[in-house]
Amino acid sequence: MTITNKIIEKHGLKLKEFENIKKLMKREPNLLELGIFSAMWNEHCSYKSSRIHLKKLPTKGKQVIQGPGENAGVIDIGDNDAIVFKIESHNHPSYIEPYQGAATGVGGILRDVFTMGARPIALLNSIHFGSPSHPKTKSLLNGVVSGIGGYGNCIGIPTVAGETKFNETYNENILVNAMAVGHAKKDKIFYSKAKGINKSVVYVGSKTGRDGIHGASMASAEFDENSEDKKPTVQVGDPFTEKLLLEACLELMKDESIIAIQDMGAAGLTSSSVEMASKGSLGIELNLEKVPCREENMTPYEMMLSESQERMLIILEDGKEEHARKIFNKWDLDFVVIGKTTNTKNLTLKFNNKLVGEIQIDALATKAPLYKRKWVRKKIKKSKLDIKKIRNVNFEEALIKVLSSPNHSNKSWVTNQYDQMVMGDTVQRSGADAAIVRIHNKDKAIAVTVDSSANYCKSQPKIGGKQIVCENWRNLISVGAKPLAITNCLNFGNPENEEVMGEFAECLEGIKEACEFLNYPVVSGNVSFYNGTNKKNIFPTPVIGGVGIINKLSSPINHKFKKDKSLLLLIGKTFGHIEQSCFLKENFSIIDGSPPEINFFNEKNNGEAVLNLITLGLTNSVHDVSNGGLIVALCEMAMSSNYGIKIQKPKKVRNPIEYFFGEDQGRFIVEINEDDLIKVEKVLQKNNIYYELIGITQKKYFEIEGLMKSDINDLFKINSQWYNQY
Amino acid sequence: MNSSVIVFPGSNCDRDIAVALEKMQFKNKMVWHKDTTLPKSDLIVIPGGFSYGDYLRSGAIAGKSLIVSEIIKAANSGCLILGICNGFQILTETGLLKGTLLRNKNLKFINKDVNIKVMNNETKFTSKYNLNQILKINIAHNEGNYFTKKSHLEELKKEGLIAFKYCDEKGAVNDRSNPNGALENIAGIFNAKKNILGMMPHPERMVDEMISNTDGVNLFSSLINK
Amino acid sequence: MKYSITVTLKKDVLDPQGKVVENTLKNMGLNSLKSVRQGKYFEIEVEEKNEEVADKEVTQMCEKLLANLIIEDYKINKL
């Protein structure tokens, strides 16, 4: 068969890329080989548009055991314990089939984590939907949430934190990002680098079907009229099989049988075998007739490109085959030796003893295209905000507008659909700044959270990039954890568009600077481009997933007020930055101006001081101030507890609206006992921290002198009704 | 006291219950579903989770496994049997407990702390609780909507075979305090001989102050001191 | 008018439920079993008297809600 331009195009390859392939191969590829190139050279696998930018991120640190480049990042939390974590997007499949798309997103990220020898201990997600009034939003929300729950609940890993947001920029392109966190022994981490020749390459897990053959489904329409509808592009998740695969892999990992292991994610068998060989500078030979297939008459092309879920590829030490087979059979899983490592540095594919394809591994991996795409800096638009007009709103009504809005409503409609308690170590469930999960059988714990700020990033991508890292860092601090490292999922539009590429580059600059300043390295991540339709790109939406450590789990801290008549301190300076605020968006539908600036020094200094106060046991509760400003943060503390507040009207302030709703960064609210005030002030003054004593807690009422007084139960009701009425 | 926890493919609260049992001084063994003999046990626990993915009907497929005939034998000879969540569903599928667990009324998985009320404290499972004591216990299930025939419901009531009912924090048993639509707010039941308890809430999740509360402790201490 | 509708997964889509049911039945000794596929079943009653209109409505229900045509097929029968 000759490869026509149409076939090349349908494989998502540019004609120039095809010329390059021919040069590398010194001949024309056959269809199977073309399919393999298309899988390895696409954006998702090759990171061809993003690589030069990603390289700039800080990835090193004392705490880092493994940075980006493996299935997941690994960090050291002491005592031979390691945490393995990563976030990944499943945006497009979730839009087409929300339940299965979201479910398989969770399944995929879990495999990335247990491939490395870690038992997953927590799941998180960041989900973004279009406007609630868009006709598709409701069923997408329903499907995605039950899909995430359906997979995590069934496999028995708690879903402990996340974010759920609505913004019309996602009307035609929702975001579904899932993060998994696992625990491993530091000296028992498994990698994907092949070593040694003539080692058995083993296929384990589910059988291979015709699912997810993207390029293929279209390309093959040329060959067979009826093939189109035979090839679903959405996979169905099977959490039950994944649970078996998880247990079987962890059982096999107890001894020294495995040389290398890699899950079959995007581009399935192709990318897993190529990556293992490439990392080990080896070749790999596969006998495709041995691949366990779900359907009859599957071709090598289909086997190599299938994205069937719940599968793994393992390279075994000599003589371990029978031992390993027994384990997988015990768990009712397929186990087949389908090939071996070679010294040819080629991917060699045979089908019934006939050579059907042969490509240099380098051509697929290290020689994949790398683009330095054009990009432009964001032009800063002056805000047209009429400040006088906004100062005239009724304070309490403005607050109610924010509290009752979809984005700020209580998320228990979502989180009650996730099992947060299974595995018995969830110390802090959803609803706090970060979740806390105990390390099994120890009295230490990790804290985890995910954060994003699409509006900030749209308006000024670099500040937005800084802000999400800082907010994420702050959220971990607020539960008493020392932030260690992050993973990131970069959801952007079309990278061939210079503005989108500019947003990408600038967001990364911001992320980089923040991570460097805070010593908060990036250890894993994922890039999702081409989010959008009809030339309308989504707002740039990088999502940051952070992990921190709580070394001594004596009395975990959260944002719930604990007592009557405690003192409330606001740490950090309030300038009243109202542009890009929730207040403007929910009250006036204005999304205008610049996001609040980030002052790295204050951010770090304030955060470390708060962590210090927590560690010294001087705080009753802590909450960071983020979206919605001081007033919303105070409300969240009150609504989750049985106490209200009494706050003096600030004296030196320009205007209460800006003071209470402004979204200045680097701030925390801290609840302390009156008796501890002197001790607390000492710590703060020693570290040159700006703070204000703003008021006290009280029973029943949420009160700002001269501005409002409401029963906290009423506020709670206002904050809890949206989802139930939607 | 010796306890055994039966592990099916897809069980996922097996470790949690083992931790709780050991904390409460049980000598516990894990039993793989393909095993054909049970270790000597005073208590057999069928844990929560998604045995066989909850495919077909929750509990249906585990209810057909080999070990089940051993469990039935043990039950008939008076061994104590506790089925939690998926374990309760499995017990109804094996016929050891009557009735069945339908989809939650709102068709959603529900995970939250709910209040339940102790309806009978004169059993080996509940003797350490007070009658009508209100407990706060976590639930996590898709199918917890208990249903049974009228005649069986009458028997449950007459013989004191209802173990727990969902209620609110003040003890009121009504539609508003019913999370999943269960018949008469039933959260757990005994068999006629009261040596088998099936319940949807997870007592093993409530034995550690750091994680939640300790309202589940007395269930285990009732058993160990029986 | 009464209809019965069956919604089944497309031929090449993984059917984890069917697979587990199949294995279980085989383990129970029902050896002649070759394969099981699982789907959904609906019984629907509409008040519309005009058959053509009713047929159309039911088709719409299938396309818009009951089946996700990306992974499922549906069949309508009059009862």
Place this chain on the structure above:
Amino acid sequence: MKYSITVTLKKDVLDPQGKVVENTLKNMGLNSLKSVRQGKYFEIEVEEKNEEVADKEVTQMCEKLLANLIIEDYKINKL
């Protein structure tokens, strides 16, 4: 031989799934809808050639596994 099997909830058992589908369809403007009941559907292939034996086997599958006779009825059709 191929069979199709439908398993439906008994009349007096509440069918929350059907109810939700019904309400959703009504909200979508399909007003002539009277009621929806939801059930399960299986397509089963057996290798047994003897029809009587095959029929018996399939009945067994229903009684022993596919239906929970406390709450469900089943119907077998030959395809």
